[in-house]
Amino acid sequence: MTAITRSLGNVSTVGKVVIPLLVLILVVGPLVTVLLATVIGPWVVGVANSNLGILRFVVAITGILLFSIPAAFIIIYMELKVIAYMNLRVGPNRVLPAGAAHSVIAGLKVLTKEDFSPTSADKTVFTWAPVMVFLTAVMTFMVIPFGPGLVGAPLNIGLLYLFAVGGMTVVGLLLAGWSSFNKYSLLGGLRSAAQVVSYEIPLTLSVVGLILLAGTLSIDSIARQQAGWVWDWFVFRQPLGALIFFIAGVAEANRTPFDLTEADSEIVAGFATEYSGMRFGFLFFAEYVNVFIMSALIVTMFFGAWNAPVDINAVLGFFHLAPFWVYLQPGELGLGLLLVIAVAPLLVTLALSAPVYLLRDSMPAWKALVVGFILFNLLVIGALGLAAYIDWDWVAGLVWFMLKAFIFVFVFVWMRGTFPRVRIDQLMGFAWKWLLPAALLNLFITAFAIVILKSAGIH
């Protein structure tokens, strides 16, 4: 025993960790495997089978957590680059082509910064407030349908859940502002409380008309009702509602021109003034996740969710064509399939690199081959993507959904590059004097129209 201790004392820190772990794995590993195979495995499967809903929820929230990070990175990169071009600048362009990784680099750097809390701050609240902000943002994702069936939790009261959870963001901001023990933070937190609470009302009311029209609170159902052509989208039946929802959404996401909570020129960085390191990273992330959520919501409610703007079946029907279908059955080719897999890449690569080589004098052969290979890969990916798009509903839905959502993200970024900031009294006045009556008007007109149309027998 002493020999073992002595030799353990000689190994490095890494070794001290690794060697006991190895021993543990060697001894415990087989035991666990046997147990898993005989007893625990069937039991887990049984439990999972009987609790499919919960399992689905856990998988979904994990997926969404994983998804929210690249989404935020892409939006941050987009903001850096788009605003740079609006400013007649180039923007970040050092890490990866066109500086594509600069947002990731910044995120990682923030992660490795020192993370401390001020002396007089309420440490518990100070630590957990960013988590709360981020968590509410991510929880909102749960009910957003990214495509047909691609939804974390298909609640039938999805809208209600959305507003209930979305409204909790302000609690996180308020806690962050209050616990920092900084007057700028406090002002920022209070401003965000006033702002979000005020804009929550027109935001919710603007959707009530839509609910009356759709007759449901389920987001999935609302999305399905917008299938078909562009003019089936709710934005054409609820233009005022869409406008109010958009404006209130900008205010909810704390974006320019309503970014009073972190107004640089007034209250330094608002509720985030005292945050550094990863806690600041959380707040920063949550802001951009919120931007994506707002865009996604606008798309889901008013801009046809995952539906394509063209009803492809109707078009095909007009030309008396059968619905397009991929007739390729790979299994029927038999041995030929192997031949294709072996030869096709080579031939296609050569075929693609030949024109490149011939058309450009300065191109050496190996470079042309590389270009050809890349083109071939792109071709294959494109073909596979097209096949997936045609074959699977959810791929098509995801493509359209992301496209539309990022168009709205672009609008958010555009506004940031363009607008000055409004003042707090103008902000509140706008919410209560204009948006709220307009939302109510929208609601009454919708209800009135529905009653009239129903009594007239038109649906």
Add this chain to the structure above:
Amino acid sequence: MTAPVQPHYPHPSADDPRIMLDAQIGQYEQVPPYPPRTEREAEFYTLGDGEMFLNMGPQHPSTHGVLRVVLKINGEKVVDLDPVLGYLHRGVEKLCENSDYHHIISQIDPLEYVSSLFMEWAPVMAFEKLMDVQVPRRAEYIRVLTGELLRIASHALFQGWMALDLGGLTPILYSFIERDEIVEMLAAVTGQRMLFNYFRIGGVNGDLNHEFMSRLGDWMSRAAVQHEANIGLLNENEIFVRRMRDIGRVDRDTALRMGVTGPNIRAAGIPFDVRRAHPYSVYPELEFNVPVRGSNGGGDSLDRYLLRLDEVRESIRIIDQCLHEMPDGPVMARLPRLMRPRPGRAWAAVESPRGLFGTYVISDGTDQPFRFRIHDPSFVHLQLVGMLMKDNLIADTMAVMASLDPVMGGIDK
């Protein structure tokens, strides 16, 4: 001589009872930490019900440098405020009193770093009065030309800062393009981008050169159009206009009593422009208007903003006239190297982009001035902030302060 040894002091606050107490209570709100010394300080540092202090600066994004403003706020409303200066006090006056007359030009240059040619102009004029020097006409035209160029650059920066303080990101970058072009142009003739050190007693340091003229020609060919485009960028923005209208209104009487000059007094409806009120250089020979804005009730932030845009238009006119009317000839008077003016006093004032910039020199017969006094317009204008901001919102502080266009270098000397 041995250098003084830096003694090692124990941590002074380790057992400081006041700090210990603060740590126990958890607050550090004793502002100021000493008993009030003046009536005004006692009044300001007494908190009413529901009020608190908010300390802005010396490092704050919108205080235009190292100004510190202590706000007494009630919620979002500013009850009172107390600007604290001196964070950039470089002792320029004392340094100038210890430098000879040529040297002073470079000492005073960085005072108002946005428009440093005007900082050279006033002392140079004062020295010329003191020494009875006649400046060649070409040199006077060059002074006017470069000065007006710099005025445009300064007003362009003002436009950008105004937008930045109201939360707009983009205009500042556009105005910096304009400013960089002008500054590079001036660098071609002076050799420096910001602190030109170009004017001399009795003329300017070097004639205009080819690169300057070609750059200027390029710029002039599109200056007016570009200016109108820059105006359109902000003036048609509803948020921007609403943020500035009816904020920080200065009426005529206040403007006079507070010693306001420059664009700020013209925006209050009083056509006081040193170039016309007390003409110097070749300004009497040039045609330009003194733009005035503001109704009977005085001018608000928007007036001050718009007036500067009007001034840019006039400056472009002046530059055009200078280019057409500039005579040939020498750019420096013949002067001895070592200057010992007769004992006497001289005062000279120029219209800088911010207002009346004056210098007052007393000579005692040596090659250094006995007393050298600098009067900077921003210093006077900043006083207004305390008066204008009462019962406005925190966000308006930025709008008003930006519209007064203070530069801390000049304020703090």
Add this chain to the structure above:
Amino acid sequence: MAMTPGGAETAAQAAEDSAPGGEAALVKAAPGDVSSPIIVPNTLWTSARPNSYESTAARFTHLRELEHSDLMLSDTARWGQLEVIPTKADLIIDLIRMNSLWPLLSGLACCAIEMMSAATSKNDMDRWGMFPFRASPRQADVLIVAGTLTTKMAGPLVRLWEQMPEPKWCVAMGDCTCSGGRYKRSYSTIEGIDRVMPVDVYVPGCPPRPEGLIYGMMKLGQLVKERRGHWPEHPIGPNVPQDV
């Protein structure tokens, strides 16, 4: 009267402008007569809140103490216990930091304008990932001291520096911050900020061109990569031996 009056008109004036002659009029400065000296360095260097680090008093109040301590001799001075992390990971972290240096939005004087100019369209600092000027020191990596540092501003500036989280770097921009520059003789300026805080990169010039600042920032990036988490060699304060 040593002064010779220049003319008839100014004779009386000169008499009024200047004091009567003689040694008697010379006001002797005795120690305590006009003032008592204020010692600058320690008020600058002591933390305003000694217990601000996790409720414990700081172990060191001067970098000079740190220099002589065992902490400074080991590699762990800045990053803490890093033995578990392989060296290459350290390099990757440094590469990341090098490409994302967020400056603090703080300018002192003239150089601040050129600092802003470095970030604008013509000289785009954002290309190296240096752009988002953070307004709060908690989120900044680099303190670009742009402009003359006065004795009154020294305290707040050091406090800003203390408020920035590690790892942090300092760029001294302009002659005034490097050495005192043209205001070296003044009674209210500090001759170079390296008297009050450590400096990583000096960018001379009055003011330096924006390209100069960008070059300095790129040099800083190089330093971040090469220095691998070590402090600069020189300590704070006068680095000339006391016997000189």
Add this chain to the structure above:
Amino acid sequence: MDRTLRTRLAAKLADRLTGPIRQRHDQTEIRIRPADLIEVMRVLHDDPELEFVILADLAGVDTGDTMQVVYHLWSNKTPDWLRVIAEGLPRGDPRAPSLTGLWPGAEWMEREAYDMLGIVFEGNRDLRRIYMPPDYKSFPLRKDFYLPDDSARGPGGGVRHVEEPYAPLAATTRSIRRTVKA
């Protein structure tokens, strides 16, 4: 040079002036006692023939044995700048009446003169240091405040005692010469 201004001033303020009215280039200069300051300024400001409405500058001057406060005024009625010198303030306890009642904008300039030269303006309700820190004791623009010579400080001088007035030996040779002359 506006000769009519000279006659007008002489007519209005004959008994207040302590010296002759001087004119040079575009400046007219009058000298008064500090005790008369407010009345003189009121006349200058209010009189319809003078109407000096703009206070362009307020400067304190330390001449070595006495102090002066110098005002520069502008009026639409004359092409000259008017310089008003309130002279003869004792150097040990320089006191002058404040002009903040007439021009509230003079407040900070008076604070500056107080900060730099120690001139106390009676009636200014906010007379505290404006540039230097509140605990600063000396007055930098006074003539007995010497700027140190570059060579007087060793290269390893470190952070100097900013406020210590240097004894003449350590001060610039030039400033010593001037002071001795004066």
